[in-house]
Amino acid sequence: MQIDWSHFTPLPALAGGVLIGLAATLLFLSEGRILGAAGILGGLVNPKPGKWLWRLALIAGLFASAPLAVLLFGAQGPVINLSATPLVIAGLLVGAGSRLANGCTSGHGVCGLARLSPRSAAATATFMATGFLTVFIVRHLLG
Amino acid sequence: MKILSPFLAPFLAGLLFGLGLCLGGMTQPQKVLGFLDLAGGWDPSLAFVMAGAVSIAFVAFRFLAGRERSLNGAPLALPQASAIDARLLGGAALFGIGWGLAGFCPAPALVGLGFLSPGALLFIVAMAAGMILVDALSTVSAPEPATEDA
Numbered sequence: 001m002q003i004d005w006s007h008f009t010p011l012p013a014l015a016g017g018v019l020i021g022l023a024a025t026l027l028f029l030s031e032g033r034i035l036g037a038a039g040i041l042g043g044l045v046n047p048k049p050g051k052w053l054w055r056l057a058l059i060a061g062l063f064a065s066a067p068l069a070v071l072l073f074g075a076q077g078p079v080i081n082l083s084a085t086p087l088v089i090a091g092l093l094v095g096a097g098s099r100l101a102n103g104c105t106s107g108h109g110v111c112g113l114a115r116l117s118p119r120s121a122a123a124t125a126t127f128m129a130t131g132f133l134t135v136f137i138v139r140h141l142l143g
Numbered sequence: 144m145k146i147l148s149p150f151l152a153p154f155l156a157g158l159l160f161g162l163g164l165c166l167g168g169m170t171q172p173q174k175v176l177g178f179l180d181l182a183g184g185w186d187p188s189l190a191f192v193m194a195g196a197v198s199i200a201f202v203a204f205r206f207l208a209g210r211e212r213s214l215n216g217a218p219l220a221l222p223q224a225s226a227i228d229a230r231l232l233g234g235a236a237l238f239g240i241g242w243g244l245a246g247f248c249p250a251p252a253l254v255g256l257g258f259l260s261p262g263a264l265l266f267i268v269a270m271a272a273g274m275i276l277v278d279a280l281s282t283v284s285a286p287e288p289a290t291e292d293a
Contacts, residue, residue, distance in 0.1 A: 061157020
C-alpha cells in the first residue's frame with residue numbers, strides 16, 4: 001500500500017467530518033432522528049402521512065449546500081467518469097442494498113458507529129469490504 | 144414545545160451535512176474511489192471524515208442518551224433493530240459493490256444534484272428504483288421496519 005500524498009487532504013476531511021457530526025447532532029437534538037441519507041430518501045420514496053416534511057426539508061438542505069459550498073470555498077460539482085449503464089447498476093445496488101440493510105454510509109457508518117451499535121459496525125465492515133474488493137476488481141483486475 | 148421549527152432544523156442539518164461532505168471531498172466520486180483503492184495510490188482522507196463525524200456524533204449521542212424527548216418534544220427515534228442477519232449483511236454487501244462501482248453513496252449523490260449534475264440525477268433515480276424494488280419484493284416476507292437505522 002502506498003499513500004497518495006498529492007490527494008491526501010486530512011484537515012479539510014477532518015473539518016468536513018466535524019460538520020457532518022454537528023449535522024447529526026442537530027437533527028437528533030431537534031427532531032430525535034438519526035441522520036441517515038438512505039433512510040431519509042427512502043421515507044420519501046414510500047411516504048407515510050406526517051413523516052415526510054422533515055425529510056423533504058433535510059434533502060432541500062443537502063441540495064442548497066452545493067451552491068453554498070461553491071460560494072464559501074469554491075467547491076466543484078462531481079466529476080463522474082462512468083457511463084450511464086454502470087452508473088444505473090451502481091445506483092440500483094446502492095438503493096436496494098441500503099434498503100435491505102436499513103442504512104448507508106451515514107446511518108450505519110457515522111451514526112451507528114457513534115452509537116456503538118454492533119449491527120451498524122457489522123454493516124459498515126461489510127460495505128467497506130465489498131467496496132474495497134469492487135474497486136480492486138475494477139481497477140486492478142479488469143482495468 | 145417547538146424550540147426549533149420542524150422545517151428549519153432538518154433543513155439546517157441537511158445544509159451542514161452537505162457542506163461537510165463537500166469540504167471533506169466526499170462529493171467527488173474520484174476522491175471516494177481513491178480511498179477504496181487500497182492497492183493503488185491510497186488516499187486516506189475518507190477515514191478522517193469518518194473519524195471527525197463519528198467522534199462528534201459519539202459525544203452528542205452520549206450527552207443526549209438520557210433524554211426521552213428531543214427539544215421539539217419528539218420521542219428519540221433510536222433504532223431498535225439489533226439483529227445481524229443475512230438481510231443486513233447481504234444488503235450492506237450489495238451497497239458496498241454499488242459504492243465501489245460509482246464512488247457515490249446516497250447523501251453525496253443528493254448534494255451532487257444540488258450541483259445540477261446529470262450523472263447524480265441518474266444515480267438517484269436508479270437508487271430510488273432499487274429501494275422500490277426491495278419494498279415490492281419484501282412486502283410479503285419481511286415485516287415493515289418500525290424504526291429505521293438511517
